[in-house]
Amino acid sequence: MKPDDAHGRSLDEPALFERGSSGRRGYTLPPLSAPERGVESLPAELCREDLPDFPELSEMEVLRHFLRLSQWNFSAATNFYPLGSCTMKYNPVLNERMARLGGFADLHPLTPPGAAQGALELMAELERLLAELSGMDAVSLQPAAGAHGELAGMKMIRAHHLDHGNPRRKVLIPRSAHGTNPASSALCGYQVVAVESNDRGMIDPAAVARLTDGETAAIMVTNPNTLGLFEKDIVRIAAAVHEKGGLVYLDGANMNALLGVAKPGHMGADVLQFNLHKTFSTPHGGGGPGAGPIAVRQRLADYLPVPRVVRAGGGYALSEEYAKSIGRVRAFYGNFGMLVRAYAYLLSLGGDGLRRATQMAILNANYVRKRLEDVLEIAYAEPCLHECVFSDSKLQPLGVKTLDLAKRLLDYGFYAPTIYFPLIVSGAIMIEPTESETRETLDEFIAAVRAIVAEAKEAPERVKSAPHTTRVSRLDEVRAARQPRLRWKP
Amino acid sequence: MRYIPHTEADVAAMLGVLGRGSIDELIAHVPEELRSRATLEVPDGLGEADVAARLTELAAKNRVGSSLLCFAGAGAYPHFIPSVVDHVILRSEFATAYTPYQPEVSQGTLQATFEFQTLVASLLGLEVANASLYDGSTATAEAVLMSKRLAPKAARVLVARSLPPQYREVVRTYLEGLAGLECEEIPFGADGRIDRAALERRLSPAPAAVVVGYPNVFGVVEDLGALAETARGAGSLLVTATAEAMALGLLRPPGALGADIAVGEGQSFGIPLSFGGPYLGLFATRERLVRGMPGRLVGETVDEHGRRGYVLTLATREQHIRRERATSNICTNQGLCALAATVFLALAGRGGLREIADRNARKARYALGRLRERLGAEAVFSAPFFNEFAVRLPDARRRHERAVERGVLAGVPLGDWFAELEDALLVCATEVHSAADVDRLAEALAA
Numbered sequence: 048m049k050p051d052d053a054h055g056r057s058l059d060e061p062a063l064f065e066r067g068s069s070g071r072r073g074y075t076l077p078p079l080s081a082p083e084r085g086v087e088s089l090p091a092e093l094c095r096e097d098l099p100d101f102p103e104l105s106e107m108e109v110l111r112h113f114l115r116l117s118q119w120n121f122s123a124a125t126n127f128y129p130l131g132s133c134t135m136k137y138n139p140v141l142n143e144r145m146a147r148l149g150g151f152a153d154l155h156p157l158t159p160p161g162a163a164q165g166a167l168e169l170m171a172e173l174e175r176l177l178a179e180l181s182g183m184d185a186v187s188l189q190p191a192a193g194a195h196g197e198l199a200g201m202k203m204i205r206a207h208h209l210d211h212g213n214p215r216r217k218v219l220i221p222r223s224a225h226g227t228n229p230a231s232s233a234l235c236g237y238q239v240v241a242v243e244s245n246d247r248g249m250i251d252p253a254a255v256a257r258l259t260d261g262e263t264a265a266i267m268v269t270n271p272n273t274l275g276l277f278e279k280d281i282v283r284i285a286a287a288v289h290e291k292g293g294l295v296y297l298d299g300a301n302m303n304a305l306l307g308v309a310k311p312g313h314m315g316a317d318v319l320q321f322n323l324h325k326t327f328s329t330p331h332g333g334g335g336p337g338a339g340p341i342a343v344r345q346r347l348a349d350y351l352p353v354p355r356v357v358r359a360g361g362g363y364a365l366s367e368e369y370a371k372s373i374g375r376v377r378a379f380y381g382n383f384g385m386l387v388r389a390y391a392y393l394l395s396l397g398g399d400g401l402r403r404a405t406q407m408a409i410l411n412a413n414y415v416r417k418r419l420e421d422v423l424e425i426a427y428a429e430p431c432l433h434e435c436v437f438s439d440s441k442l443q444p445l446g447v448k449t450l451d452l453a454k455r456l457l458d459y460g461f462y463a464p465t466i467y468f469p470l471i472v473s474g475a476i477m478i479e480p481t482e483s484e485t486r487e488t489l490d491e492f493i494a495a496v497r498a499i500v501a502e503a504k505e506a507p508e509r510v511k512s513a514p515h516t517t518r519v520s521r522l523d524e525v526r527a528a529r530q531p532r533l534r535w536k537p
Numbered sequence: 538m539r540y541i542p543h544t545e546a547d548v549a550a551m552l553g554v555l556g557r558g559s560i561d562e563l564i565a566h567v568p569e570e571l572r573s574r575a576t577l578e579v580p581d582g583l584g585e586a587d588v589a590a591r592l593t594e595l596a597a598k599n600r601v602g603s604s605l606l607c608f609a610g611a612g613a614y615p616h617f618i619p620s621v622v623d624h625v626i627l628r629s630e631f632a633t634a635y636t637p638y639q640p641e642v643s644q645g646t647l648q649a650t651f652e653f654q655t656l657v658a659s660l661l662g663l664e665v666a667n668a669s670l671y672d673g674s675t676a677t678a679e680a681v682l683m684s685k686r687l688a689p690k691a692a693r694v695l696v697a698r699s700l701p702p703q704y705r706e707v708v709r710t711y712l713e714g715l716a717g718l719e720c721e722e723i724p725f726g727a728d729g730r731i732d733r734a735a736l737e738r739r740l741s742p743a744p745a746a747v748v749v750g751y752p753n754v755f756g757v758v759e760d761l762g763a764l765a766e767t768a769r770g771a772g773s774l775l776v777t778a779t780a781e782a783m784a785l786g787l788l789r790p791p792g793a794l795g796a797d798i799a800v801g802e803g804q805s806f807g808i809p810l811s812f813g814g815p816y817l818g819l820f821a822t823r824e825r826l827v828r829g830m831p832g833r834l835v836g837e838t839v840d841e842h843g844r845r846g847y848v849l850t851l852a853t854r855e856q857h858i859r860r861e862r863a864t865s866n867i868c869t870n871q872g873l874c875a876l877a878a879t880v881f882l883a884l885a886g887r888g889g890l891r892e893i894a895d896r897n898a899r900k901a902r903y904a905l906g907r908l909r910e911r912l913g914a915e916a917v918f919s920a921p922f923f924n925e926f927a928v929r930l931p932d933a934r935r936r937h938e939r940a941v942e943r944g945v946l947a948g949v950p951l952g953d954w955f956a957e958l959e960d961a962l963l964v965c966a967t968e969v970h971s972a973a974d975v976d977r978l979a980e981a982l983a984a
Binding site: 067070071076079080082086087088089093095097098099101102103104106110112113114117120121122123124125126128130135136137138139141143144146147149150152155156157158159162163164165166176180182191192193194195198202214225226227229230232233277279305306307309314328331332333334335336337338352374375377378380381382384387393394395396397398399404406407409410411414429432453454457462465468482484517518522523524528531532533534 | 539540550567571572574579583623624629633638644646651658672682704709710758788802810816857858860862867871879887888890892900971
């Protein structure tokens with residue numbers, strides 16, 4: 048151990064498996080009572096000999112290990128996290144406490160409905176609120192994530208067409224769409240037909256009409272799209288697909304731009320998913336758990352996953368009596384703990400707060416866009432909503448890539464924007480500030496981007512070798528993929 | 538609104554920079570026909586205390602703890618959660634980070650995920666585990682889809698009827714609409730294990746996979762080694778699904794017994810019951826199959842100075858790169874649940890996990906013994922079980938209802954899922970149940 052190691056010994060933390068000592072414990076069982084002693088366990092021949100690689104640590108060693116690891120993360124609570132398309136807004140601390148109330152956290156999912164009325168009432172209320180916010184008719188809270196909601200939605204679309212004699216073969220998806228859209232369609236057996244964006248970054252209703260025929264099951268469209276632009280022809284796009292008997296799947300990933308502005312149900316959407324971890328503030332958890340409820344118009348309601356929450360007597364029950372349902376998409380009823388958090392958020396904001404949240408998210412994005420437009424190239428000139436997208440065309444002449452800008456931002460204490468997405472923009476830089484950030488924070492971020500662009504002119508090497516202040520520098524991803532080490536080995 | 542920082546002065550100044558007179562001007566390009574109808578019929582927001590009061594009121598309408606002593610398992614298990622687990626996952630640095638796209642400032646999440654993969658692979662006895670899937674049921678469905686990719690010509694998959702029924706239903710939902718993969722069921726025999734003769738009759742032509750519960754829905758431990766041999770002999774993969782991962786602290790690992798893909802539900806490792814979610818899908822397989830595996834993977838590498846670090850890797854399998862040709866549409870994992878499980882497993886450790894699992898097996902046997910003594914109830918199946926068991930009782934459903942009235946959730950009526958088991962309950966006992974709790978169970982079920 049050398050006290051002068053670059054980052055200090057106190058910041059180092061080996062893998063769990065490199066700590067501890069044989070026989071040490073971080074968990075103690077209570078003693079057995081007298082009548083239980085002498086009861087047998089499983090026959091020895093069914094039992095394993097060992098748990099290889101499992102650590103042996105005291106409670107405090109475990110705590111210290113994970114607290115040290117936590118300090119190596121940027122997070123939305125500690126750092127501005129302008130990750131486009133992810134809506135990294137404030138995750139209210141109150142909601143964590145609410146999800147941990149014993150009446151929720153300790154509730155077994157197979158508790159008879161009569162003894163789980165509070166949970167069912169919460170679900171029914173949340174369904175009603177989501178339907179109102181989106182202008183849709185019925186909701187299922189079952190899908191575990193946005194992509195899972197897409198899968199459920201596309202299964203419903205398929206079931207609907209099958210019911211009408213032909214499941215159809217194709218799904219139209221804009222090239223700017225999130226990768227989950229084509230992947231979810233493929234999982235439902237559909238062939239993906241790409242829709243090009245026009246020179247204004249939008250989908251052309253005429254192009255959609257040309258691509259649509261009697262084998263088109265649906266269009267999957269994100270609105271506002273992944274450029275942060277409102278698809279202003281959405282009603283005509285939906286009509287073009289409906290005219291040929293197709294359906295409209297609206298990807299609700301960007302609902303944070305829409306509350307009080309426009310409702311998907313009025314745009315012609317037949318199905319959409321909500322990402323409760325985006326618009327409705329549940330924490331992203333380093334990559335889940337999220338929740339991806341789906342909402343539908345009446346004509347698809349019979350296909351929703353079962354079980355569904357229904358009114359029964361003076362209370363609520365769960366029903367599987369839907370012959371046309373696509374079935375279950377997961378065990379039990381959804382990521383209930385995330386539903387509690389989202390419901391608490393909706394009560395906290397209310398209708399007035401939700402409208403304000405959307406307005407301020409739009410204001411923040413436009414502000415960042417305006418104040419960076421002279422140093423970064425705006426990808427499309429159309430007015431943006433909750434996020435803005437720049438290309439790398441002003442960076443390229445400086446010999447600096449989008450990736451370099453992203454990495455250098457880390458040195459300034461900011462997480463990076465979403466980069467190289469959407470795919471239709473060269474070296475895309477996608478910034479979504481959300482309503483949670485103050486003007487002062489945005490100004491600091493803007494100043495950092497401007498400083499980095501200036502630095503790229505004067506000292507490009509400093510940018511290209513960033514980050515310089517993080518625990519590790521750029522990591523060798525090629526080596527990770529070519530010689531995969533996917534678990535610890537002695 | 539306390540979550541939104543903008544003062545009117547902020548708004549005015551920012552609009553000034555934009556050269557706009559009002560917020561409405563920023564959304565003027567949204568068609569009027571949509572804007573005019575976008576009113577929200579939602580009451581105004583509440584203060585923190587009022588929100589807490591409303592949620593507390595709802596939580597109080599659910600019966601938990603001593604008001605409804607839980608002996609139910611069937612895919613969700615009551616276990617003790619050490620305080621350290623929640624303390625760690627409450628850390629905002631973990632909870633409010635996102636997918637580690639920028640590894641230099643996400644090493645905490647990445648290293649913890651790498652540790653998770655190591656622990657899960659060891660537990661399941663396979664070389665590689667992913668960063669987790671949504672839950673045990675979707676992990677099972679993903680395993681079936683993976684087996685089809687590995688055997689594209691196979692037209693069927695055999696799924697044990699003794700798999701947790703909800704897992705079977707999810708597999709069926711996922712397969713609907715996918716050309717050329719039929720789901721067939723394998724019956725269970727009188728001892729509660731797979732009916733081997735029935736399985737053998739269904740192995741030609743070879744199915745893509747044989748999917749069995751380990752333990753199965755009745756808590757029964759299958760003879761996995763023999764099943765693996767049978768499946769392999771036919772040229773099929775063996776997939777195991779473990780709904781109660783605590784069992785793996787004690788049982789021989791599925792990978793060592795011949796499973797090619799082993800999946801499970803990790804809820805038992807530090808994740809609350811929470812009315813069914815969020816939970817934790819475990820997924821492991823053999824190293825040679827890794828490129829066909831669904832889900833995120835974290836790998837070890839080095840930085841420019843040769844220091845050890847971790848990154849997301851083998852992403853060319855995933856939807857953001859492969860789009861419609863990806864191995865799955867999954868976009869994230871269950872990051873924070875995986876972290877909870879990692880902390881739990883680190884606390885329990887090599888000796889502790891086995892001891893907890895062993896305690897579960899003993900508690901369940903004690904509970905069965907007490908039900909036998911007090912009620913004359915008998916186990917439905919003769920094969921060894923882990924921490925839950927099917928028990929036959931006259932008038933089981935009515936007794937179950939009465940027990941709920943008396944403050945005990947006396948397992949789950951099996952008649953809901955298996956018509957021939959209308960007179961049986963599936964009862965689970967774990968390390969959280971004292972001898973006095975078990976007495977309460979027996980009394981509540983007494984006629």
